[in-house]
Amino acid sequence: MASDPLLSVDGLHVYYGSSHVLHGVTLETGTAPLSIVGRNGMGKTTLCQAIMGLVPSSGGEVRLGGERISGRRAFKVARAGIGYVPQGRRVFRSLSVDEHLRLVGKPDGEWTVERIYGTFPRLAERRRNGGAALSGGEQQMLAISRALLLNPRLLVMDEPTEGLAPVIVEHVVEVLREIGRSGVGLLLVEQNLTVATEVSDRIMVMMNGEIALETDAATLLNDRALRNRYLGVSAEA
Numbered sequence: 001m002a003s004d005p006l007l008s009v010d011g012l013h014v015y016y017g018s019s020h021v022l023h024g025v026t027l028e029t030g031t032a033p034l035s036i037v038g039r040n041g042m043g044k045t046t047l048c049q050a051i052m053g054l055v056p057s058s059g060g061e062v063r064l065g066g067e068r069i070s071g072r073r074a075f076k077v078a079r080a081g082i083g084y085v086p087q088g089r090r091v092f093r094s095l096s097v098d099e100h101l102r103l104v105g106k107p108d109g110e111w112t113v114e115r116i117y118g119t120f121p122r123l124a125e126r127r128r129n130g131g132a133a134l135s136g137g138e139q140q141m142l143a144i145s146r147a148l149l150l151n152p153r154l155l156v157m158d159e160p161t162e163g164l165a166p167v168i169v170e171h172v173v174e175v176l177r178e179i180g181r182s183g184v185g186l187l188l189v190e191q192n193l194t195v196a197t198e199v200s201d202r203i204m205v206m207m208n209g210e211i212a213l214e215t216d217a218a219t220l221l222n223d224r225a226l227r228n229r230y231l232g233v234s235a236e237a
């Protein structure tokens with residue numbers, strides 16, 4: 001008997017008032033990373049938020065390991081095993097790096113504060129710095145670390161490289177690849193096609209609130225006409 005996929009989203013609809021934003025999104029993913037790309041305003045953030053229970057869906061369902069999680073409140077979705085790194089990072093300005101990590105870290109989890117410091121030496125160097133004193137890249141690493149310390153089965157990340165310098169983007173890509181290898185599932189929403197294709201081979205394109213295309217990284221990178229059709233100018237950025 002085939003086992004349940006790690007995450008399955010089936011026919012998900014979301015409205016903001018009378019505005020219909022998700023039009024029956026359907027996807028499945030396992031422990032191999034999956035990237036979702038798409039132009040601005042296509043519904044990628046809304047999809048992340050609907051999976052997390054942060055916006056209500058009006059039809060369809062979300063399952064984690066076969067268990068229905070749609071309709072649950074966000075903290076229960078997190079407790080069920082989905083870590084979320086929202087767009088814009090959101091670290092506390094007055095808490096130090098170490099305080100951020102110790103707030104959520106548990107001594108017996110697979111990801112511990114010590115493992116985080118080993119994975120992100122930069123955070124170890126900055127452990128006494130407050131959130132306000134961190135660079136954008138360091139804040140992103142802290143946001144990812146916080147999500148990992150909850151020992152999730154799946155991480156949902158919304159544009160983790162947005163606004164970062166290229167050298168920092170490279171480091172974040174390395175970290176995402178390591179997460180992919182560690183057995184934690186990864187659903188990555190990205191505007192940066194290079195990042196998306198470096199992190200995952202499987203790529204979905206969202207257009208007008210639907211998954212319009214599922215393809216592999218090489219096909220998308222090699223087919224300019226396909227990129228133009230689904231991603232327009234942002235694909236060349």
Ligand SMILES: Nc1ncnc2c1ncn2[C@@H]1O[C@H](COP(=O)(O)OP(=O)(O)OP(=O)(O)O)[C@@H](O)[C@H]1O
Pocket residue numbers: 016019021038039040041042043044045046047191
């Ligand atoms: N809280 C909200 N209330 C009303 N409309 C919203 C709200 N949030 C998003 N929208 C609209 O829903 C649509 C999808 O937005 P969403 O942020 O999900 O897209 P996106 O693909 O993540 O875009 P971006 O890459 O720019 O973040 C857009 O038209 C947006 O204006």
